[in-house]
Amino acid sequence: MNIEQRSKIQKEFQEKMDYDELLNCMRCGFCLPSCPTYLETSDEVHSPRGRIALMKAVVDGDIEPDEDVKKSLDMCLGCRACEPVCPSGVNYGHLLEQARDIIYQNEKLSISTRFIRRTTLKGLFPYQNRMITMTSLLGFYQKSGLRSLTRKSGIMNLLPEHLAYMEKVLPDVPSKSEMKNRPRHFEPVGQKKKRVAFFSGCLMDTLFLKTNGATTKLLQYAGCEIVIPENQACCGALQGHSGEKNQAKEMAKRNIQAFEDANVDYIITNAGGCGSFLVDYHFLLKDDPAWTDRAKQLSEKIKDITRILVELDFHKKPLHIIGQIITYQDSCHLRNGQKTYTEPRLLLESINGSHFVEMKDADRCCGSAGIYNIIQSDMSMKILDYKMKHTTATGATTVVTTNPGCLLQMKLGIEKEGLSKKMKAVHIVDLLLEAYETALTKEELTDINEQSKISV
């Protein structure tokens, strides 16, 4: 960063940062023991208290916003584990978002980073059809024999270790027509209890289409009529968290419009990260008075899949899977952003024939954090190592997650530890669907499915 940039950033810090919120931090340090990057480094610079102090110091003019300030903020996972433990109620997530936005906006990126940013955040994620094309390319690679060729060629060995694993853990891609022609309206099984919209997500509706399918099925079984508004956009979290705020705002507006039109009781999400970003739209749009209220109304309707399932007593239905030891990895955003952590556990504990074991520090981030595991791979892998230690200690055969990023990260952890023969990672809805369908007899299942025209 040159002098000009630094003084511009400083000025914007003074204009845009929420100073009251910065003062709210009384430096008690209660947040230190829950911050993964502090625990890894024992360095105040990489603690929430330290980061807040740095932001305040930049505003106060005590230090310049130099590379080291940026490094400290970059090292933050954004997991928000520091928020629920803060007795002063400091809204750290918002402070981080504001600060990052200012820094990234003023940053001279290297050509390659700019290229990656532009192609992915601006040119890819916002457009579902492009996501589909991109994902099918991956599918082509997986199916055409290119994959085994690449693997044999040893080219993967040239990549950083964890990226090579990443290639292995990506799920098999659905066909292009499956992605393009996904159904958009579903009838409930039995009596209709709620009408809901499903926020299908960008990555979830391509790479994880199967999991989205399981989600709608569960909702049907639970008695929901479901619509999937066609003009919804990706939630904007990746853009919002990487300093592409304007792009995120555009997407937020599109979503608000799309879901208002759907006229539903709830909007269901099945990805912790997306869910909590949607819940926070009013903060994103706080300078846009025409939209803040509409955003508030949207956020009141957002509900994680596990919450509605519990609300509709799904955990009291017969659920059965034999002989698994199940453990649960909290999605940071689901837990710290949406305060949802009892429901997934209740659902998992209700599965008969298996055994639920809580892992130590289940609420500690797995190190995935959006694209953190690619950009901050060293720290990410350290955090993952810690996570895997406690996952393994439970003796689990199944690690359950509630967010696609965490799911991939846990798969990566399993692969990295060489545990893929003993342990698998799944999204909670896939497991619940399996549990429910296992508990039914064949006849019951066909019966139900015919009734509700669920394609099996």
Added chain:
Amino acid sequence: MLPELIKRRLIKLVGAENFKDSNVSKLAYSYDATPQFQAMPDAIISPRNKKEVSQILKLCNQEKIPVVPRGSGTNLSAGTTPLKGGIVLLFNHFNKILEIDEENLTVTTQPGVNTLELMKAVEAKGLFYPPDPSSMKISQIGGNINENSGGLRGLKYGVTRDYVLGLEVVLPNGDIIRTGGKLAKDVAGYDLTRLFVGSEGTLGIITEATLKLVPMPETKKTILALYQDMDAAARTVSKIIANKIIPTTLEFLDQPTLKVVEDFSQIGLPTNVKAVLLIEQDGERASVENDIEKISFICKENHAVEVKVAQSEKEADELRTARRSALSALARLKPTTILEDATVPRSEIAKMVKVINEIAKEYDLEICTFGHAGDGNLHPTCLTDVRNKEEIERVEKAFEKIFEKAVALGGTITGEHGVGAMKAPYLYLKLGEEGISAMSAIKKAFDPNNIMNPGKIFAKSKRKRVVVNQTP
């Protein structure tokens, strides 16, 4: 700034990865939990062993470079603010519990061990380390020893001082000494162990400590007594003790504190009463039952509107945790929270609470009060805003009055947070000039060049302490 040569020598000593002097590092170690105090150090160093500590001190002593030892920086007296620059010394490499001796009932530990971790480790062996400052989840044993911290269990079990049996200390000249040991009895010369406890990093660096353990109490019971009248609550405290019952814990919270604590913890604390007492007793089952019954009776006799007994350990733990978050929860209300630490003999609690309220009114300030009522240690906490200079002046005056009153009632200016830089201007109130010179003679004997945590305990001038804001 450190001279280049010194910097190089320090790096050579501890390795480049354990030496930091970037602007961000200096800023991140320029403050602790004390509001309004901030000053930049010149470098931050993490020595790997006591030999390195000794060499660092020797060098700093020669070159007259200030050394500020720092645990987790949770102290509330600006004890780790590097007012005179110099190096901040960290203990992240001193994080091992060395031995739990079940025969002698002691634990030997390095200073960087987290307080709660230490407690858990000894509890796993059925033993008990009682000092439990509300910051125990964060604080380090070294910090506790140097502040002589107390906690919710202080009434019955005493404070950190009562558990320190022996120390290994590196003196400013680099000498390494050992004081005390595992002995229950030891009268060989001056009691240096006690001298170092509560010395706030001004005499030397503690590199190892042997602490006393006690058997785990068989059982514990918790009650919450609600009052519509603060006086009645305060009176109850004196009455319980006068009845020769010493509860483990006897905590006091006033209504504004209750409200914010409930707002944070959401455990269903009553917010429609004027004050509550949180009382705990532990020990053998029968005697605990007996005491709790008597205490409940005394509470009611002294006009408690309700006495609730926690039904489960979970409920009791929620109450304790809520109490521990009181200070930080108060910080929700206003931008700046100034917490004080006035302490009086417990028979004077009622009087002191009243005085605090009167002073708050007189100076038109919002002061909430909570604290360890059982040992007379109150935390009048002023909710204010540093940006309001005029109000801060009034805060200043009000606290001065509170201290004067506390001392007049036979109390002291700090019960557990230490003198640091924050309370230094008031030390004369408690000690008198003669007391202060006796203490400075000791300081000079150990640290003639005044390199150890300078600017703490001993003030340049009396009074006026607020707004030291020494940012670079």
